[in-house]
Amino acid sequence: MPRRLFVPLSVLALALAGPMAHAAPAPSGAVAKALADPARSSANRALDESRKPAQILAFADFKPGQVVADWGAGGGYYSELIADIVGPKGRVYALADPAYLKPGTLDAVAKAHHNVLTLVTPSSAMTLAPASLDAIFAHLEFHDLYLPAKQGGTTPERPIATTLANWFAALRPGGTVVIVDHVGLPGQPAVVADTLHRIDPAQVKADMMAAGFVPDGESNVLQRNEDPHTVVVFDPSLRGKTDRFVLRFKRPS
Numbered sequence: 638m639p640r641r642l643f644v645p646l647s648v649l650a651l652a653l654a655g656p657m658a659h660a661a662p663a664p665s666g667a668v669a670k671a672l673a674d675p676a677r678s679s680a681n682r683a684l685d686e687s688r689k690p691a692q693i694l695a696f697a698d699f700k701p702g703q704v705v706a707d708w709g710a711g712g713g714y715y716s717e718l719i720a721d722i723v724g725p726k727g728r729v730y731a732l733a734d735p736a737y738l739k740p741g742t743l744d745a746v747a748k749a750h751h752n753v754l755t756l757v758t759p760s761s762a763m764t765l766a767p768a769s770l771d772a773i774f775a776h777l778e779f780h781d782l783y784l785p786a787k788q789g790g791t792t793p794e795r796p797i798a799t800t801l802a803n804w805f806a807a808l809r810p811g812g813t814v815v816i817v818d819h820v821g822l823p824g825q826p827a828v829v830a831d832t833l834h835r836i837d838p839a840q841v842k843a844d845m846m847a848a849g850f851v852p853d854g855e856s857n858v859l860q861r862n863e864d865p866h867t868v869v870v871f872d873p874s875l876r877g878k879t880d881r882f883v884l885r886f887k888r889p890s
Contacts, residue, residue, distance in 0.1 A: 667701070667721070667722050668690075668691055668694045668695055668718075668722065669691070670721065671694070671717075671718045671719075671721035671722050672685070672690060672691060672718065674717070674718075674721055676717065676749035676750070677717060677718075678745070680712075681712070681713075681714050681717075684714060684877075687877035687878065688714070688859075689858050689859060690714075690715070690718060692856070692858040693815075693817060693856075693858065693859075693883060694718060694719070694722065696815070696854070696856045696858070696883060696885065697772070697774065697813075697815045697885070698813075699719055699722045699723055699772060700722075700723070700727075700771075701722070701723055701724040701726065701727060702723060702724065702726040702727045703723045703727050703771040703772060704723070704727060704728045704729075704730070704769065704770050704771050704772075705719050705723060705727070705728070705729050705730070705770065705771060705772045705773070705774060706729075706730045706732060706765055706770050706772070706773045706774070706807070707719060707729055707730065707731045707732065707774050707776075708732050708763070708773055708774065708775040708778055709732060709733065709734065709737075709760070709775060709776070709777070709778030709781065710731035710732055710733045710743060710755075711733060711737060711738070711742075711776075712738075712739055712742035712743065712746075713731055713742055713743045713745075713746035713747075713753070714776075715774060715776055716729050716731040716743070716746050716750075716753055717746045717749065717750055717753065719774065720746075720750035720752050720753045721750070723752065724752070725751075725752060727752055728752050728753075728754065729750070729752060729753045729754070730754055730755075730756060730765075730770075731743055731746065731747070731753055731754070731755045731756070732755075732756045732757075732758070732763050733755065733756070733757050734757075734758070734759055734760045734763075735757050735758070735759070736759070738757060743755045743757070760781060760782075760784075760794075760795075761794050761795045763800075764803050765803055765804065765806075765807030766807060767806045767807060768806070768807070768808075768809055769807055770807050770808050770809065770812060771808070771809060771812050771813075772808075772812055772813045772814070772815065773804055773807070773808065773812075773813075773814045773815070774814075774815050775814070775815070775816045775817070775818075776817045776818075777817060777818055777819065777881075778818070779816050779818045779836055779841055780818055780819065780821070780826075780829075780830040780834055780835055780836035781830065782795070782797055782800055782830075783797065783826045783827045783829075783830035783831075783836065784827070784830055784831055785827045785828075785830075785831055788831070789831070790827065790831075791825055791827045791828060792827065793827055797844055798844075798847065798848065801844060801845065801847075801848035801850075802848060804848070805848050805849050805850065805888055808888040809888075810888060810889065810890040811887065811888065811889075811890045812887070812888045813853060813885055813886065813887050813888075814845070814850060814885070814886045814887075814888075815883070815884070815885050816841060816845075816882075816883075816884045816885075816886070817859065817881055817882070817883050817884075818835070818836050818838075818841070818881060818882060819833075819834060819835040819836070819870045819879045819880070819881055820835060820836075820837070820838060820864065820866055820879070820880040820881060820882055821833060821835025821836045821837050821866060822835075822837060822866050822867065823837045823839065823840070824837070826840050832869065833867070833868070833869050833870065834869060834870045834871070835866065835870065835879075838882040838884065841882075841884060842884065845884075845886045849888070849889070850886035850887065850888060851886060851887050851888075851889055852884070852885075852886055853885045853886055853887040854884075854885040855882065855883060855884045855885065856883040857883075858883060859880070859881035859882070859883055860880060860881075860882075861878055861879060861880040861881070862880070863878075864878070864879050864880035866880065
């Protein structure tokens, strides 16, 4: 079991805009091999078309031997893929909230990949050990950081700055954070997260920069122009077809 893992306005505007969005690079042989791993469940394979894991993982650019935290791992969809990429000398910490965890799913991933270690704890208690990681991956999870302490509230259960300060401390210099999430409209982020399960990408950029991270790239591979951004992501007409942003940040060396 791992240790308890826990300016001028014009310049700010340019920084928030970040690097120009572009398609993710072509997947490497390691990514293709991970996707072809026979240990992957049929349920996970069925999600590949909508999630575009080959392009997302190529963009994330994880390396053999790295230590990566899969923040909000859920059923381990990305945990097992990253585990294959970082290889036996690397490690994946799969962090999951028991409220959203289907029993047995992460156990099966950890059994098939000995370099996956799970930590199941409420999101408000998740922490990462200092200087323990090369990368953090948060897939459809950043908006959950804004979930209010009470239903219909506007104050997140845990201060965003506290969580991101922990992320910053947990990464070694030069480490990266990759965030994929559903695009939300500007406004009260706790309300948007609570009702629609979305987040404004500009809010994410502002939060990450306030924590000391530097924008390091973005991809439009999951951009979907037909999404109105005003519908809950679980709506049958939209599920799996939402407009999603893909951002990468770096902890300065």
